[in-house]
Each structure stands twice: as structure tokens, then as C-alpha cells.
Amino acid sequence: MKIAFQMDSINGVNINADSTFRLAEEAQARGHELFYYGPDQLAFDEGRITATGHWMKVQRVAEAPAILGERVTLDLADMDVIWLRQDPPFDMHYITTTHLLERLKGKALVVNDPFWVRNFPEKLLVLGFEGFTPPTMIARDLEAIKRFRVKHGDIILKPLYGNGGAGVFRLTQDDRNLSSLHELFTGFSREPLIVQKYLPDVTKGDKRVILVDGKPVGAINRVPAEGEVRSNMHVGGRPEKVELTERDLEICAAIGPTLRDNGQIFVGIDVIGDWLTEINVTSPTGIQELERFDGINVAEMIWQAIEAKVA
Numbered sequence: 001m002k003i004a005f006q007m008d009s010i011n012g013v014n015i016n017a018d019s020t021f022r023l024a025e026e027a028q029a030r031g032h033e034l035f036y037y038g039p040d041q042l043a044f045d046e047g048r049i050t051a052t053g054h055w056m057k058v059q060r061v062a063e064a065p066a067i068l069g070e071r072v073t074l075d076l077a078d079m080d081v082i083w084l085r086q087d088p089p090f091d092m093h094y095i096t097t098t099h100l101l102e103r104l105k106g107k108a109l110v111v112n113d114p115f116w117v118r119n120f121p122e123k124l125l126v127l128g129f130e131g132f133t134p135p136t137m138i139a140r141d142l143e144a145i146k147r148f149r150v151k152h153g154d155i156i157l158k159p160l161y162g163n164g165g166a167g168v169f170r171l172t173q174d175d176r177n178l179s180s181l182h183e184l185f186t187g188f189s190r191e192p193l194i195v196q197k198y199l200p201d202v203t204k205g206d207k208r209v210i211l212v213d214g215k216p217v218g219a220i221n222r223v224p225a226e227g228e229v230r231s232n233m234h235v236g237g238r239p240e241k242v243e244l245t246e247r248d249l250e251i252c253a254a255i256g257p258t259l260r261d262n263g264q265i266f267v268g269i270d271v272i273g274d275w276l277t278e279i280n281v282t283s284p285t286g287i288q289e290l291e292r293f294d295g296i297n298v299a300e301m302i303w304q305a306i307e308a309k310v311a
Helices: 019-029 092-102 114-119 122-128 142-152 178-188 200-204 246-261 287-294 298-310
Strands: 002-006 033-037 042-045 048-058 066-075 081-084 109-111 136-139 155-159 169-171 193-197 206-212 215-223 238-241 266-272 275-280
Touching: 002 019, 002 048, 019 033, 019 048, 019 287, 019 298, 033 066, 042 092, 081 092, 092 114, 109 298, 122 136, 122 275, 136 142, 142 155, 142 178, 142 193, 155 178, 169 178, 206 246, 206 298, 215 246, 215 287, 215 298, 238 287, 246 266, 246 275, 287 298
Parallel strands: 002 033, 002 081, 081 109
Antiparallel strands: 033 048, 042 048, 048 066, 136 193, 155 169, 155 193, 206 215, 206 266, 215 238, 266 275
């Protein structure tokens, strides 16, 4: 098959951690042809959806993870599969790419399905699974957020469309920075904030459970660095081996059919203790760590699912 990857710079990837690199590597091993372009090079051109980029071959060489061909512009309708894999922020630029890629429906398989990527924001999709999520508020109004903190004590405050642990704050009942942080966030963005009850179990780790076509295939635990509330590996979180619990499987059974039926083939959910905190559909990670810890080739499973759908 001809596979296109819409992603951030291939030259900047960590070959030992990046999930997109591992997906490309597995696709190449299966005999597929790879094309790479950045989201800025996606265009609607008189009825066609085009991308300017490079045919490529990936290699496990840290300084040169890809060998790129000449720069060319292609009609993406000629591809078999297109991967939507650039990292958030989930802003209007990101949303526009989903609108453009959606126009390829029936011509190429876009993974994950861009219509539902757009309509399944990671911190909003969890709201549909009451009973599995911690107490949560989405609001811009400072007084509403203050009332939430009075009710629940310690809280986590973060941007609704942020990623990678950026802008995540823990505020105790006595912390005096809530008004200042609210002023900071609302000063540069019109978006609401998300507030959740602080879960002490986060000190034991934030579990990333990976689902392929709606089914859980494994998990890794991400343990925060000393003195840090965030467990994201971008900010020093340490990955470690972990098993799926009965609660994890219960959560996956509840959300799996929604993901599968709406074209979300590769998804990573975040579980702290017994609670689902995020459902990551834009550009989830963790497959290389899971492969190292448990020997599970998630990339192979993903391609098997995709090849079956294309066939």
C-alpha cells in the first residue's frame, strides 16, 4: 500500500520512543511505501486534497531517522492510508486539517478517522462515561472554579486543549494562586479550563492503556519525577512495566465500542488509580515502551487492523 504520514518533523523524532516512527518502521517492513509531509503542506487545491512532501525510507539511526526523496506534491486520493499524526495543540489549524482530510472519505482510509478526531477532543470525550471519571468541571468562570475547589479540596487545573503536561497545576484548598492562574490562562486564550479533583494515586503513576480498534492490548505506567505532579514522559515521567487490572478492562469495555465504531484505531487512554482521565485520539504514544516491557508488537496489531479495513 501507499501510506502517507501527516506529522511533525521526521528529523526530530526519538527513534527509541516515537510511536509514529515505529508505525512507519513496521509499515516499511510489511512492504508498504511511505510518504511524509507536515500539516502546513496540506492543501485544498481546486477540489483536490494535496500534500507536498517526500517519499521516504525510515531507519533506526538517531541522527538520520529517515532518508527523504525529492520534494513532490501528490494528490492524497491516490494514497491507500493517511495517518493523522501531528502532535496537538488541538487548535484551529489542527481542526482545519481534519476538515480537509475528511474530504478523502471513500478514497483513502484516514487513521484515526478525522471527523471523530475533531469531535472527540481528548478531555471532553471522557465526559460521556460517567462513573469512570473523577469529579470534573469545564468552565471559564472563576467563581464556578472556586466553588468546585471548595467542594473537592485539592484540584488539578489545566488548559482544555493542552497536551504533554503543559500548563498543568495542582492547587490545594489553601493555595492562593488560583485567581492569578485564571487571569494568566484567560488572558491569552478564549478557551475554557478543565478542573478535576486531585487524585493522590497519581504519585504511584498515570497508566497509559493502549487500545487497537477498541480492544485493550497492554499498558505502561508513567511515574512522576520526585516533587512533580505531572507524569508525562515529556516532563520527566518514568515509564515502567504494569499489568492491566479488572478496573482497566471494565473501562475499556465501556469505551471500546465507541472508539471502534467511529474509526479510532489507535487510542491511548490515561487511568489514575480507578479513574479515566483522558482518551487520547490525536497522536497517542507508548507503543515502543510497551514493546520493550512486554514484547507486544502493537505496531503490527495496528497494521493488521488497517490492512483488514483496506482489504
